Amino acid sequence: MKGYLWTGGHGSTSTEAAPSEGRLAPWEAIAVDAVGNVIEFWGFKRNQGRVWALLYLRGEPLTAGEIERELDLSKGGVSMLLRDLERWGVIQRVRLPQDTVWRYGAETDLVRMVRHVIEEREAGFVARIRADLAEARRLAETAGSVPAERLERLEKMATLAEHVERALRLFIKTSRLDVSGVLAVFRDGAGRRGEK
C-alpha cells in the first residue's frame, strides 16, 4: 500500500488541474481551507493552518517542494511556514533512510500550537498591560490632583484585567483537558507514524 498516487498520476479520477490550487483534490482543498480559516481566526497565518492540514490529511511526510506545489505557495513562503510550525512543535521534520531531502509530517496536536502560542502571547501581553496600568496608577497618584473617584475607577480597571486574565488561563486549562480527549481520538488509528 504505502505508495499513494499523488506522486504520479491518478489513473481514472478526474482531478484535473484546478486553476488556483495545485493538484489538490477538491475535497482536500475545502478541508485545508477550512483549517486555514480557523487558524487565521485564532490569530495565526492562514497558510500555517493550510500546511498543517495538508500534512495531516496526507498522513505521510511531504517535502517542501510538494507542499509548495499542492498549496500553490512560494518556495520562500513554505520555508518560513514550515519553520514556524516546526518551532511550535506541530510538525516534525524527518529524513527517510535512503532519502536526501527533508520531509515534514504533521504532529497530531494542532492544539498545542494554539495553546503554546496563546500562552506565550498571553504571558507577555498581560504582563505588559498590568505594568501599564500600574504605571498609570502611579502617575495618577503622584499627580495629586486626580479625584479619588477616578483613581478608584482606574483600580477597578486593573481588577477587570486580572479577571479577564484569569478567565483566559482557565480557558487554556480547560481546553487542554478537553483536548486531551480529542488527542486520544486522533491517535486512535490516525497516524501510523509510530516513530519516536
Next chain:
Amino acid sequence: MKGYLWTGGHGSTSTEAAPSEGRLAPWEAIAVDAVGNVIEFWGFKRNQGRVWALLYLRGEPLTAGEIERELDLSKGGVSMLLRDLERWGVIQRVRLPQDTVWRYGAETDLVRMVRHVIEEREAGFVARIRADLAEARRLAETAGSVPAERLERLEKMATLAEHVERALRLFIKTSRLDVSGVLAVFRDGAGRRGEK
C-alpha cells in the same frame, strides 16, 4: 504643576468643556492605551477600546466632540466607533435635560462587548467551518478513490473542530460567571451619578 487643565474643577458638573482643550493627562493616556491594546488583542479595533476606556475613566458622559479632541481622532471615526460601541451595548447615549447634544457614557460591562461579539462571530464562524468539513467529506466519499485512512483523518478533523467549539463555549460561559463578580465590583461606586 498639577492641575491637569481640562479638569478645571471637578466640582462643576457641567465639565466646563475647556474650549478646544483636549490633552489627556499622562496617566489617562496610558490607561486608555492599555485598554486599547487589550481590545485590539481580542480582535476589535484599538480605538473602540480607547473610547470606552476614556468614557469609563471619566465617569460622566462626554460628547463626541470631546472624545474627538481627547483621543485625537477624526470626527467621522468617532461617529463610527460610538455607533459600534452603542450597538454592542457597552456605551449608552444620553441627552441631558437642558442640553441639546448627545453624550455618551460607559456601560460597566465592557465584557459584554467581548462576549457578545465573540458569541456572534463564533456562531457564524463555527457553522461555516462545520459546513465546509461536511462538504469535504461528502465530496471525498462520492469521489470514491479516497483511501479509507484519509477519510478517517478528515472525520477526526471535524471532531477536533467540534471540541474546540465546545471549549470555546465553555470559556464564554465561565468568563460570564467569573465576570459577574467583577461587575459587582464595578457597580460598587463607579456609577455615573444621577443621570436619568
Next chain:
DNA sequence: CATATAGTTCAAGACCGCTTGAACTGCACC
C-alpha cells in the same frame, strides 16, 4: 571543482483593513 538541487533570507511589492476628511443630512435657533 563544477553542477544541481534543497533550503534560507530578505527587500520589494501586493494586499487589506482602519482612519481620515470632505460632502452631506438633520436640527435648533436667529
Next chain:
DNA sequence: GGTGCAGTTCAAGCGGTCTTGAACTATATG
C-alpha cells in the same frame, strides 16, 4: 430662509502584514 453646529457616510489614502521571487548558502554527486 439662513446660519451654525452635531452627526453620518464613504471614497481615497495610509500603514501594517503577508507573500513573492531572486540572491544566497549548504549539501550531495560525478
